[in-house]
Amino acid sequence: MRMRPTAVLAVVLLAVAGCSGDPEPTTTTSASSTSATPTPTPDVVVEGADAELTAAVAKVYAGKTGIEATATLGTWKKEKVAVVTSGDDVTLAVGPDWKVVGGWWPSLDKPTSLGKGPRFVLVIGSDARPNKTLKGTRGDTLQVLGVDGKGGGGVMGMARDIWAPMPGGGNAKINAAFAYGGGKGQVDTVRKVTGLPIEGYVVTGFGGFGKIVNESGGLPMTVAKKVVLQGKTTVKAGKQILSGKFALAYARERKSLPDGDFGRSAHQSELLLAAAVAARVEGVKVVPKEMSIVSKYAETDLSAADALTFVASFYKLDPTKVGHTVAKGGFGTSPDGQSIVVLDAASKKAFASFKDGRL
Template sequence: MRMRPTAVLAVALLALAGCSGDPEPTTSSTSAAPTSATPTPTPDVVVEGADAKLTAAVAKVYAGKKGITAKASLGTWKKEKVAVVTSGDDVTLAVGPQWKVVGGWWPSLDKPTSLGKGPRFVLVIGSDARTDKPLKGTRGDTLQVIGIDGKGGGGIMGMARDIWAPMPGGGKAKINAAFAYGGGKGQVQTVRAVTGLPIEGYVVTGFGGFRDIVNESGGLPMTVAKKVVLQGKTTVKAGKQILTGKFALAYARERKSLPDGDFGRSAHQTEMLLAAAVSARVQGVTIVPKEMSIVSKYAETDLSAADALTFVASFYKINPTKVGHATAKGGFGTSPDGQSIVVLDSASRNAFARFKDGRL
């Protein structure tokens, strides 16, 4: 029988406990038993699924409190361990393996929420790298800026891929070319220059990685407003449904059948991010380590475990009615070398200005 990670960890801790005590006496088999046993002290904080170091880190949060029981959900972000520890409505966020508390919220203690200083922004990049191909040298065809204001609000800003923009290292090109020139950091640099937003990092994946993330997460529940014929052959019907990785990828990529082309495609991608956020909220914050582990397998990023964990967890403190979305777009023009490009309009520039507080 395959055990869940929490069960495996519990067995390992029991094995360690069995080997950590003093050895049995060997000089005599007739030693008298003590007349009274010293009672084992009851720990103030018990965390199911946690090792001793994580339990100790959580115990510091509840210093002076007794009878605290909690449960840890564990995962990884690249090579760093992450944990979400819940006790009632309290949530403690920690990174390992030495386990340091990096954020959380604790209504039982009347402590303020700690999730980093807002506003915060992260760039989600969908590379046009084909399945099993490297990301290096590809374009950032999907560009979505996710923001949180630290006060219960947020927003998602899609970027049309043909926006004429400054490139890392100089010159101008379509905004999605920045990834080919400078990788994730170069793409962030360009989007910062265009939007004026202080983006702190990026997460990027290719076609195959996106598909696998959706599949391993159990599909993407969402409501499709209007039937879409994808890539000329695959049809996604209107209505509430769960998209598999194949259909989610096709839905995210389709533009030729849409009346507003690439602008409509960017809007579809924003809808998918919102649907993923809603699905995660329904499942609860304990799902975060598992989802981070899945994304970490198929994505590249410059976000540390602490930054990624506190950013993702922030969405569980957001009021959905305070999350807006927009697509940066504009009129069509021609570049000096004859390319068809998008020239940002005033509405998009105004949206950037509104978004600087982390909310649309």
């Protein structure tokens, strides 16, 4: 079984709102928006594409002849997405009136276009049980994904008991922001705590998470140390492919870990990084199909263009320039007697360091 790339956004999958990215390259600033079918060009042949998409790609290669490319198609919340490859060139487009929104074209000496960096997205794992609505649940998994646009990136987990400002006023544990204000409320709270310009979010519950992992073929990763999950499920040490059931258990376990919730957040970051590695192995062509899978089981405020360019950014990362950490601190007591986490100086320093999109 194989792990698909967009499980990156789900595993912890997928993720970015309000960001339209960098302007398109000068040769791709417009695409057919009329009802007339563009005249096919013999200079550019795109297998798997309709005439409109072929015409949009042809504008990227204006003046070039003999271009042969292949398109893979998918959907993101009912919007069409496409990845078109020609040799090492990658063109990213969204429909229905196909428009090029990013990519990289070494054959043309064009700069990579994947949105203005640094970019951040919040991936939320709700504690909603299978077949239950996400509304009113807590954001028990909070992972901030960042890319710097220069080959670097990072994954920052947020301990769920961090004392934080809530949507509409007052303070509570950071994971309660989702219950008070949904995805947008959770993003606003994490922005205030971290100071990071998070673009948007992707959220899924227990059931959706497992289905995404299973439909993506499982999650290949190397587990450093055997973990007994939920008191009965054991994930052995070593290389393996985690099913949705085991990946969810690994992401949720805290009682058996010496550092409890902090260790759990670290496990969640490990899952994300494993998914990122698997994504690079799979190749960028499968992104549209996997976006379709995630789209079925996740809620998001990301447009197709934002999600497509953000996910594609993972294919431009240098693994040696990607780090991960957990925002945590000491234990305290809230005014109403709850046990809470008070952020420490090291976490606040990490927030400042992460502002460039890299850890």
